[in-house]
Amino acid sequence: MPFHRFILGDEGWRIQGEEVLFANPYIEVHRVELTSPVRSQSFQWTVAYRKGAVVVVPRTEDGRFLLVRQERVPIQASLWEFPAGQIDEGGKHSWEVICGAGRREMREETGYELGVSGEIISLGHFFSSAGFTDEHSHLLLMSPVVPSPQGSAHDSGEAITEVRGFTLGEFEGMIASGEIRDANTLSAYARMTAMGLLR
């Protein structure tokens, strides 16, 4: 069963049949047979279902962006990225659940937490690869963030080797050079720019 259905945006989709081709705790692959608003003849599609996720932009009082350097197994490389993680709760995610997951991921991965006078700004959500998976990530800007007395607490399944604050100029230089190259961080930057939050 799909992890969530809240993102369905349009009327006129009809599932005719659905077969689980593969499932483990990380991914479910289904063959779906359906009709759509512009395809009245039923057709088949392979869909990879994944949990929803949250990506946090932690910004410090002096305007730096915190990035974590993380080993990414599928590409056998380490990337500089914003902290992120899956949301374990199923169903439609409330603002409280999204913010709770975001604060937890940020604290665990960076050792920072939202300051007492800090605020959380929604940057919306995005789909990582909408042609093959329903995976989506909520984007949150948290500002200002401060070191947490609890420190960081990395999952055993993660390998974060460094946490560092970057100025806006350094951050944009890493995007321009291609050093930053994950959809989470690029999408969060796109939204902040278009929303006029950076300048």
Add this chain to the structure above:
Amino acid sequence: MPFHRFILGDEGWRIQGEEVLFANPYIEVHRVELTSPVRSQSFQWTVAYRKGAVVVVPRTEDGRFLLVRQERVPIQASLWEFPAGQIDEGGKHSWEVICGAGRREMREETGYELGVSGEIISLGHFFSSAGFTDEHSHLLLMSPVVPSPQGSAHDSGEAITEVRGFTLGEFEGMIASGEIRDANTLSAYARMTAMGLLR
């Protein structure tokens, strides 16, 4: 076998074993056992292998960005996106192969082609969800583009319902409002902004 291995960025990764859990023409799911530069004890990971892809930013002579409105089955919604498609050739993709795939996808999905005096600017590549899949997309800016005498030619597997040119202001408004919400389009915009190509 993974579709490509060219993206491996770091030394020090050792595959100890690999088992195919599921495979069809669209996705291969493997259980990989490996060590990494910072994890000397072998551990397991589920990896979804996918073909590489190309995303094209088609910009017209008068500075408009062409977007296609496309039905996306996994999320049962239609999105405004830059034209994109998978690269069928395996192995490491040369600049010629990437540009060829990009020109083909743009022509098929929008009915436009690169103008005679047009140029193709690389915006690098990105990973759609590096924690679970090796999927990556090359980003190309093509400018100026002009209507092709051949017109468009949509794949039977696609459902593109509209093609339209948007000014930079309209395009940024759609990103800010959340109407544009796919990693391809957001990542291309992020790179163009950080590289100083928009203003």
